[in-house]
Amino acid sequence: MKRRYRVRTDKRFQEVRRKGHSFTNQLLVLCALPNDLAYSRFGFSVNSRIGNAVRRNRIKRRLREAARLRLGEIRPGWDIILIARRPIRSADYHEIETACARLLRRAQLFLEPGEKAPNAAVDESGLVGSGTNE
Secondary structure (H helix, E strand, C coil): CCHHHECCCHHHHHHHHHHCEEEECCCEEEEEEECCCCCCEEEEECCHHHCCHHHHHHHHHHHHHHHHHHHHHECCCEEEEEEECHHHHHCCHHHHHHHHHHHHHHCCCECCCCCCCCCCCECCCCCECCCCCC
């Protein structure tokens, strides 16, 4: 996922967490807050209680990939934080992807049929948001 599609500052993470709307399921917490940009951004948080650094990074990679694949379907103008919950430790990638999609749907962050997706920045490889960081 390219840098422009990521929430990077701690200040913005805190703001989305504090002021945003929250949605939860067994594996994840989703917090969303509108931004003033023409595209949406994602941030990921995996607490140290989830496991050691290797386990946390693996979960973050899975979350990033699940979000990257949906980036072209997300409404523009949102900062979205995905926070891992303890049961995610035993979940496989498919379960994480499904949980992520369900939360995005419940938060009404998917585009309506027929809406244009400005987030769909398809590069030369044909993949959404792949390639080098901006």
